[in-house]
Amino acid sequence: GEYNGGIVTTVTVNSYARTVASGSHTTLPCSFTMSDQSQPPIIYWIKGISVDDPDAEVIFKGFKYWNETLGENRQFFGDYEGRATVADLEQPSIQINDLTANDEGRYWCMVAEWSGRQQEGTDADGMALMIDGSKSYVISYQTGASVAVDVGDSTLIECSYTGSVNVVTWYEGPFHLPDSENFTHTEIGTYTKVGTRYLSTSTVVMEPGFNNMGINYYDSLIISAATKENSGRYWCEVSRSSAANPELQTDRSSTLLSVNSPPFECEGNAPGLYPDPDDCSMYYECVSGNPITYHRSCGYDGLVFDEANGYCDWAANVAPPCGTASN
Structure with missing residues (x-):
């Protein structure tokens, strides 16, 4: 997960859940900050358990041409064509008309830097949409957009959530596979599981390759003796394993971890x-x-x-x- 001084993106949906009537319309809010927009970002709206879920549906993709005089290029997919609109790619909220029961689920606003597809330059945030009455849902939310630590020191990334949850899973990502034929995994990227905590038994299972990490009783990701390679974007996913609607009862949010080297001094070094x-x-x-x-x-x-x-x-x-x- 090492990265080097790239563009940093943070996405916020500004609302975690809402209930609307079938036949009506709603606007799902989204805003983002990006440390460098000299190349306009790519905006996605995705419906699914998570942005990288194999069954997730990319319902919107939009971007500006680098030369803005050429205008904007945007497209809708599936049955959202003609009944959804994103009025402004700078504040990419999506309005969906003629809502039906099939529209119930989780919607992700994802913003990606144009070129590098680095972890720090890609972020997403999701919200639950319920049709004709509130259902059981969970939400995971950032307590901070980023955490910084020096090489060799220890730190933790908090996981905050509400709802009835019995599994907490940490991921790192996205990782991009440029040679993949799969649209989702090429564009959206894949996420590597770091570890899982089962709340009912307090059992923690960490994955290979994350030897200096653990998950504590408060579901925080613990990093001991941090290395440069630990830098990256980490996602806390909360879920209910026996979910009536897995989209409503699974959510994840991200925090960017920066592992900084000690300051360099010429003193003691050769020319x-x-x-x-x-x-x-x-x-x-x-x-x-x-x-x-x-x-x-x-x-x-x-x-x-x-x-x-x-x-x-x-x-x-x-x-x-x-x-x-x-x-």
Whole structure:
């Protein structure tokens, strides 16, 4: 899950549940913040247990062209064509008309940065829609959009929820599979299970690869001796295992974990160029006989520091984690 100084997105649906009558219409609110919108984001509305559920239905996709004079490009899918509208991609609330019992369920507003599809640049928030009377539902909500910790220190990410819940599952994601034929997993991404807590027995089962993590009695995700690789977006999913409507009785919310390296100082280091472990597009320069630590940028978007060769290059020519070169 390591990431390096990318675009950060936070999505809020501003309302966790509502009940409306069949035949009527409703507007599901959504707003988002994005730290850099020089490339317009992609907006999705998805109906399902979660955005990556195999049976989830992408009902809307919209984006602006980079050259905004060309206007906006948006499309609706399935039976929402002609009865749904998103008036403003900056505040992408969706209005749905002619509601029927089939529309009952959970709706996700998902906002993704255009290009990188990094975990910090993609977020989603869901709300429960009930038709003709309130049903049993659960909600999971953020207590904070982000948590920061230094390498080697410990921290926790809280999970807050309401409703009758008996399973809490933590995920990390999204991860993107560019070679996948599956639309959902290419566009929306997949989520890796971190661990599960069964409330009735207080049993915790952690997945392989998350050896320094656990889930405590309050359902918080515990991170011990954090490493750079622990950086990422973590989702708390709450659910009722015997749900009458799994969409209403499953919800997840995300918190971004940043694991920061100790500050770099030239003192004690030989003259030369050194990578910035927190930002691939930056590096440090130490000059002989000069106590100052210079923090320099590679300059152009897409250039990253190549530690092996000691200069900035295109990411395609640089080995991971900063680049994508295979050899």
